[in-house]
Amino acid sequence: MKKITILLLAVLIFYVPCMTAYAETPEQKGATISAAVPATHVITFISSGGRIEDVDSTVGGHKEYGRRSEQPFHIIPDDGKEIDKVLYGGEDVTSKVKDGYFTTPPLVADMVFEVIYRDIPVEPVSEPSETPSVHQPSDSPAKTGDTEQAAVLIIAVLLMVFSAALIMKCKNIAN
Amino acid sequence: MKKIIALLSAAAMLSAASATAFAAEINESTDSKQADVTISTSVAPAYTVSIPVNANVAFNAAETDFGSVSLESARLAPNKAVEVTITSDFDLNNSADNTAVIPYTLKATKGTATETVGTGYSAKLQNTGDKVALTINIAQADWDAAAAGDYSDTVTFNIAYVDAV
Numbered sequence: 001m002k003k004i005t006i007l008l009l010a011v012l013i014f015y016v017p018c019m020t021a022y023a024e025t026p027e028q029k030g031a032t033i034s035a036a037v038p039a040t041h042v043i044t045f046i047s048s049g050g051r052i053e054d055v056d057s058t059v060g061g062h063k064e065y066g067r068r069s070e071q072p073f074h075i076i077p078d079d080g081k082e083i084d085k086v087l088y089g090g091e092d093v094t095s096k097v098k099d100g101y102f103t104t105p106p107l108v109a110d111m112v113f114e115v116i117y118r119d120i121p122v123e124p125v126s127e128p129s130e131t132p133s134v135h136q137p138s139d140s141p142a143k144t145g146d147t148e149q150a151a152v153l154i155i156a157v158l159l160m161v162f163s164a165a166l167i168m169k170c171k172n173i174a175n
Numbered sequence: 176m177k178k179i180i181a182l183l184s185a186a187a188m189l190s191a192a193s194a195t196a197f198a199a200e201i202n203e204s205t206d207s208k209q210a211d212v213t214i215s216t217s218v219a220p221a222y223t224v225s226i227p228v229n230a231n232v233a234f235n236a237a238e239t240d241f242g243s244v245s246l247e248s249a250r251l252a253p254n255k256a257v258e259v260t261i262t263s264d265f266d267l268n269n270s271a272d273n274t275a276v277i278p279y280t281l282k283a284t285k286g287t288a289t290e291t292v293g294t295g296y297s298a299k300l301q302n303t304g305d306k307v308a309l310t311i312n313i314a315q316a317d318w319d320a321a322a323a324g325d326y327s328d329t330v331t332f333n334i335a336y337v338d339a340v
Contacts, residue, residue, distance in 0.1 A: 004179060026335040032327055033311055035232040035267055039323035067323045108319040109235055
């Protein structure tokens with residue numbers, strides 16, 4: 001009996017691969033492509049020399065914001081500092097900062113927001129000179145005192161001309 | 176027992192034989208002492224085609240490898256080929272809102288030629304090792320416009336045995 005079983009199995013093994021090799025009828029198979037779009041994105045902040053309102057850490061701080069939201073940020077430099085450059089996602093957006101405010105375009109990916117500050121230049125204080133200069137540079141605006149002096153001078157000249165004319169008139173009448 | 180085994184062996188031999196020979200009769204009265212005998216057999220075509228498995232596209236990825244359609248083994252008749260037809264609507268559909276989609280394209284490279292897979296694209300494979308490499312491409316503008324959520328789409332591969340030309 002065992003021999004018969006072995007023989008039948010041998011016949012079956014020999015027969016089955018021949019069946020599966022035929023493939024003349026069309027066949028269909030599918031493959032799925034999938035993707036996920038996150039609901040939030042992270043902005044990382046770098047702001048050494050000032051702070052960005054609503055952000056705690058000046059360096060490496062980060063916050064999550066909703067996808068496609070436009071976020072306004074107020075940049076507040078430390079005392080003696082001013083904004084030098086603002087980079088958003090590596091792009092220089094300094095020209096888009098108005099009165100210290102910058103609003104991001106719709107957020108569609110994680111971003112880095114970096115503000116670079118510089119020292120406000122100190123203007124040299126000119127000491128008052130002991131001998132006041134007589135001549136003003138041509139390009140400097142006239143001061144109030146100088147205007148008054150000129151007016152007095154003109155009035156004096158006019159008075160002198162008027163007086164001379166009056167004297168001449170009196171002499172003519174006397175003659 | 177021996178008789179049974181002999182019977183089974185004979186049956187197996189008979190079933191395995193796929194060609195039948197017919198004897199031609201020649202005798203002393205036949206004019207010609209020659210006769211032609213045709214031996215015929217038939218080898219069925221067989222092939223194995225591998226298609227891409229499911230693929231996940233990373234967020235904001237411009238190009239993602241989608242694997243390839245390749246002829247792993249082939250025993251084809253002359254002037255025959257295996258034709259692979261790709262169909263898809265080329266939109267990844269949002270699972271929560273089917274009006275929200277991310278358009279994508281498939282690019283197929285066969286040899287050195289690359290072309291964008293359109294509706295009804297097909298390629299013929301004839302030799303073992305022939306393949307069409309596929310990539311999934313999504314434009315950055317389409318990523319930027321996409322609403323949050325999970326997206327998917329099914330690409331169907333139809334395999335048929337056709338004339339090569």
